[in-house]
Structure formats: C-alpha cells, structure tokens
Amino acid sequence: MSFDHPVYLIPAVFLAIALCALLLAAQRRMTARDLVYSNVAFLTDAVAPRAWIGRAFNASWIVALALGALAVAGPHVRMPVPARDGSVFICIDTSGSMQSTDVSPTRASAAKNAAAAFIDASPSGTRIGIIAFSSGAAVIAPLSADRTAVKAALDDVPNPNGATAIGDALQLAAQNLPASGHRVVILITDGVNNAGADPQEMASYLGTRHIPIYTIGIGTPNGDIIGGEQSTIDEDALRSYADASGGAYARAENASQLRSALARLGGVTMLQNREVAMSLPFAFSAGGLLLLAMITGFATGRVP
Amino acid sequence: MASITLRDALLRGKRRPRRFGAGSPTTYRGDGYEFVELRAYVPGDDVRRIDWAATARAGDLQTRVVLEDVALTLAALIDDSASMRVGRKRPLLDAAGEAVELWYGSARGGDRVLRVGPECVVRPGAPIDVRFDLERTLLTARAVLPRGAALLAISDWFDLSERHHDLLASLASRCDCTALVARDPWYDGLGLSGFVRIRGAESGHARLWIGARERRAFAAAVRAREAELHSTFASLGWRTGMLEEHDGVAGLLDAFGLNFI
Numbered sequence: 240m241s242f243d244h245p246v247y248l249i250p251a252v253f254l255a256i257a258l259c260a261l262l263l264a265a266q267r268r269m270t271a272r273d274l275v276y277s278n279v280a281f282l283t284d285a286v287a288p289r290a291w292i293g294r295a296f297n298a299s300w301i302v303a304l305a306l307g308a309l310a311v312a313g314p315h316v317r318m319p320v321p322a323r324d325g326s327v328f329i330c331i332d333t334s335g336s337m338q339s340t341d342v343s344p345t346r347a348s349a350a351k352n353a354a355a356a357f358i359d360a361s362p363s364g365t366r367i368g369i370i371a372f373s374s375g376a377a378v379i380a381p382l383s384a385d386r387t388a389v390k391a392a393l394d395d396v397p398n399p400n401g402a403t404a405i406g407d408a409l410q411l412a413a414q415n416l417p418a419s420g421h422r423v424v425i426l427i428t429d430g431v432n433n434a435g436a437d438p439q440e441m442a443s444y445l446g447t448r449h450i451p452i453y454t455i456g457i458g459t460p461n462g463d464i465i466g467g468e469q470s471t472i473d474e475d476a477l478r479s480y481a482d483a484s485g486g487a488y489a490r491a492e493n494a495s496q497l498r499s500a501l502a503r504l505g506g507v508t509m510l511q512n513r514e515v516a517m518s519l520p521f522a523f524s525a526g527g528l529l530l531l532a533m534i535t536g537f538a539t540g541r542v543p
Numbered sequence: 544m545a546s547i548t549l550r551d552a553l554l555r556g557k558r559r560p561r562r563f564g565a566g567s568p569t570t571y572r573g574d575g576y577e578f579v580e581l582r583a584y585v586p587g588d589d590v591r592r593i594d595w596a597a598t599a600r601a602g603d604l605q606t607r608v609v610l611e612d613v614a615l616t617l618a619a620l621i622d623d624s625a626s627m628r629v630g631r632k633r634p635l636l637d638a639a640g641e642a643v644e645l646w647y648g649s650a651r652g653g654d655r656v657l658r659v660g661p662e663c664v665v666r667p668g669a670p671i672d673v674r675f676d677l678e679r680t681l682l683t684a685r686a687v688l689p690r691g692a693a694l695l696a697i698s699d700w701f702d703l704s705e706r707h708h709d710l711l712a713s714l715a716s717r718c719d720c721t722a723l724v725a726r727d728p729w730y731d732g733l734g735l736s737g738f739v740r741i742r743g744a745e746s747g748h749a750r751l752w753i754g755a756r757e758r759r760a761f762a763a764a765v766r767a768r769e770a771e772l773h774s775t776f777a778s779l780g781w782r783t784g785m786l787e788e789h790d791g792v793a794g795l796l797d798a799f800g801l802n803f804i
Binding site: 290 | 736753
C-alpha cells in the first residue's frame, strides 16, 4: 500500500487518539443506564456477561477511526481489477486432427462452443478477436467489443484440415494486438506444431511485450487416429509457450473441461493489476462503521 | 393487632422444644398463664403441662400449651451499610425500618428492646456511629444477648460466609433468631438492556452488556442465592423471611407464619 500524502497520517493518528480518549472519557461519565447495585461482584458473576460484545464495540470504533485516518492519507493499493478495455485473441486450431471425435462432438466444435461461452462471459468493453490456424493462420474476426459480431464470426472458422502452425497464429495475434493495454492470447490446440514460425520464439516475443499466452490442450490422453496418424498433444511445448509469456496451461479432455478452463481463464485474463485509489472506500467504510457504532451505541447505551 | 400476634408467636416459640427431646421448662418468670392450644405430648415437654383430663379423653398424652406472661428481650441487628441503601423506588433500609418498628412494637411493658451494633448495644433509635460489620455485630450479639432473647437480623447477607456459620448456630442455640433476607430489588428482572454501567453501593463498578441471556442468568442466580440463604439459616436453627423493598412488615410476619390483619 502506498499513500499520496503520507504526512497526513501523523495528524490523523493524533486525531484518532484524541477521539478515542474522548470516547473513553464519555464512557466513564454517568448515564441514565447506570445501575447502583448492592454487590457488583455478585452481579457480574451472576450474569456472566458476554465481554466480546463490548470488545466488538470498541473494536468497531478503533477500526473506523483507523480507516478514517488512512483515508486522509490517500492510500493506493495495487490489486487485480477487471480490465474493461482489454484485448483478447482466441487462436483456434483448425488442423486436421481437430476433427477427432474423442471430444464430443468434435474437438473443433467443442473449441468453438467454448469460445462462444468465453465471449459471453467476458466483461463488456473487452475487445475480442478470433484467429484460426492450420497450415497457416488467418484473422477470422478482428478485435471488436461487439460480442454478437465476434460470436457470429465463429461460424466462419474453417473446417479442420491441414497442419498445425502455432507460431504463425501467435505471430498474427502479436501483429493485431494493440501496442499497449491489457492484452491476452488464448491458444486452443490439440496438436504438435509442424508448420510455420517457431512458436517458442513467438511466445518469448509476446512475453517481452507483456502479452501472456494461455494455452489449452484439447483431447483425450490416447487421442484419436486421424488420417492414419495418432493425434496427440505436446503438453510440454504448450506449457513452455505459456511459461515463456507469463501465461498458464490447462488441459481439457472433454467439452465440459474445455468450457470450464475457458471460464477460469475469463476470470484471470480479464484481470489486470492496477493501482487503485482507496481513499473513498476507506472513508465510506469508516463513515459507515462509525454510523453503525453510533446508532447501535445510542440504542444500547454505549456512548456517545 | 399484628404486634400482639408477633409477641405471641415469640412466646409460643419459647414453649416448644427446638429439637426432639431437647426442650426444657422455661426459666422466665411470669405471673399468669394464657391457654393457647392442646396438642399431643412431645418428649421433652414439661410433665406438669400434661392435661390428664384431655389425655383420658384422647387416649394419648396431651400437653397444654400456654403463654407465660414473661419479659422478653427483643433485639434487632440491622445492616445499615451502603448495600442496604439501594432499591428501585426506595432504599431497602426503609423497609428494614418498617420491620424493626413492628418488631419493637410487639414489646410490652417490662420487655427489653435494644439494637445490636458492631461492639455496641444501643436503645432503638439511638445512632450507631460505627460502620456496620456483620461479623463484629454477630459477635457482639452473642456476647451481650441473654439466653432466650429474640433476635431479628436484617441484611442482604452479601457478607455472609461459611466462617460465620458457627457463630450463627451458636446464637440460635441461645436465642430465638430470625433472619430477614433483603430481597434483591431487581428480583423480578433487571429492567435494563444494552450496555449498563453498574456501580457498587459500597465499592467497585463494571460496565456490562445486559441482554436477554444475562437477564435470565441474573434472575436464576438471585433465586438460587435466596434459596441457599434460606437453607443455610434453616440448617443453623434460624427462622427466615424475605424483606421486600415495598413492604417491610409482610416478610417478618411471614417468617412467623402470621398473616397481617
């Protein structure tokens, strides 16, 4: 936590201490709720009072005053906040192996459905684009905040065919992403890179530009035989791309896992660390707590 | 009328053995007898009180219970400490004053009335300058009261502890002892809720949260304390009654099993 005016903390702390002293003095004065009793020890033993209630009241005053003092100093906190102006490219593998049916109905269809769910779940204002890649890569939908248009573009994703040019897809995404802002690439693939640019280099390049790649490997462990060849996932490579760029890797063996993986990514990719001014939240919390303590205090006899 | 009844009750108490076989003829002088009742003979009764005619009619020994016109010593021990000066509408000490007034009022010519204080005995109404101390007052009562005297002790008994039990038993073996227990002014429930500052009448203070649970616990503790005090006094040979803040007389009459007329 950092402060705009840390020097303000000093008088604020003194003020809080003075207020605490005033409160304690006020609590000591006689009030209408005072009771003169023959034997205090007997009464306190008899009622077995719940001391935590009094402590909670005191704590609420102290916390409220502390929050107020902090609010005066203009605190800032670096925390993940939803990126409403983020840019996301979803790179969908359309190589021949994506016609495999080990993921129902096919890997390609499951990928498109999951991408549609991701688009629906993304915060408004997030710009989303779609890149399809097989032997080459092409932008199916440019970055747009119009979710309807982007979802409609999923229908234009070509049928599975050809090789797997992961590097080309990453390169295309890097070219089409804005130069600044919160940018993310989501890579949905089932295969081993066998065409185009070196994906590891592209991943490192994206990492240097602070663009994380979230890779999702789709397919069952045994995969499927497509065109006489076993379609498998190079998980190590996919994890490596993610690590090099500061992203993460997830494995989806069915449509449900794929959807949930993308949903998780929706939460993560749309967050960005920012310095957030906390003066107002602190001030409102302090005010609310003070108000609550005063109202309940007046109602229950706890001064003031 | 009530005062006469109270005196009669005291005299009647004198005539009855406290414990099985422990009775003995009175040593008090008197110049007359007042018949009270005829009852079955109890071992220890003075054989001279056996009514042979009634025995013949009933087939069992019958004893004539009479009141002797004797001089009584009516002593009062009043806790006038600060803890007795609390109350909801008036101090408990005011109610104690009413009870003592009835107590002294039951005296007839020839009876002695006195008030026992810590290391002093004074006439009723005379000031006691010494601060009340239960133990010292009980010791004084034991030292100065003649055998057979009637002692009325009024207090909230917060200072009573086990170390006083021998003293109380000793007093009960010599005197007709009655303890009036000042009922807690908040016996019917603490009328406050929320944060309440409790000031001790004598010392101490506390700030407590009083909620429904605390009020229930308090009511239970007050009742338990009363029951324990009654049990303790009864086991030590004392008669007990409750001193209500609003009525100092009723509790004393109740202690003697009398109804206020």
